[in-house]
Amino acid sequence: MLKKITQTGLLILLFSCSAILKAENVGYETLPTPQPTHDPAKIEVIEFFWYGCPHCYSFEPVLEKWIKSLPPKNVEVIRQPAVFSDLWGKHAKAYFTAEALNVVDKVHADFFDAIQNKKQHLETEDQLAKFFVAHGVNETEFHNAFNSFLVDAKMRQATDMVTRYGITGVPAIIINGKYKTNGPLAGSNEKMIEVMNYLIEQESKAK
Numbered sequence: 001m002l003k004k005i006t007q008t009g010l011l012i013l014l015f016s017c018s019a020i021l022k023a024e025n026v027g028y029e030t031l032p033t034p035q036p037t038h039d040p041a042k043i044e045v046i047e048f049f050w051y052g053c054p055h056c057y058s059f060e061p062v063l064e065k066w067i068k069s070l071p072p073k074n075v076e077v078i079r080q081p082a083v084f085s086d087l088w089g090k091h092a093k094a095y096f097t098a099e100a101l102n103v104v105d106k107v108h109a110d111f112f113d114a115i116q117n118k119k120q121h122l123e124t125e126d127q128l129a130k131f132f133v134a135h136g137v138n139e140t141e142f143h144n145a146f147n148s149f150l151v152d153a154k155m156r157q158a159t160d161m162v163t164r165y166g167i168t169g170v171p172a173i174i175i176n177g178k179y180k181t182n183g184p185l186a187g188s189n190e191k192m193i194e195v196m197n198y199l200i201e202q203e204s205k206a207k
Helices: 002-025 054-068 086-100 104-116 125-134 139-146 149-164 189-206
Strands: 043-049 075-081 172-175 179-182
Touching: 043 054, 043 189, 054 104, 054 189, 075 086, 075 149, 086 104, 086 125, 086 139, 086 149, 104 125, 125 139, 139 149, 172 189, 179 189
Parallel strands: 043 075
Antiparallel strands: 043 172, 172 179
């Protein structure tokens, strides 16, 4: 009897260890509370990032290449600046201002380059104005957007979002309000893309 109990206990232990290892190796986590998506007809992909993050900078070209390969009607990609400090907030406001001015495509990669490689200080309204003007934005239009209600609302929302999605570091990806992946979970930038593709496929089948 004791031998059978020992064998049973060993089998349970082995099964538990196997399940734990499997959970650790899938490359993503399931959010404790699913979050609503912007468009239920599409698979939503949110990238949390910070311009001052070297890992985000190295992930950017990988992500951009992936975005260009996506079927346009099935997946919606949303870039979401994470806000954990005053500096992160200043960079987030620059992104939201670019969104309001519809110039993200013009400034996003260059802003990363200015912070990561050129080591520029782009924090104050005047510093940011010079950057945007250098990219063809009218200075008055920049200041109007920078100080707009829309940008202010997005800034308030950004602080709340890192809490709702359980973001503790960047880059981090949320798939359809249900799953989170990042470098440590997936293993590398390339593996993150593989995990994203897998989860998108699974969510597409469920629709």
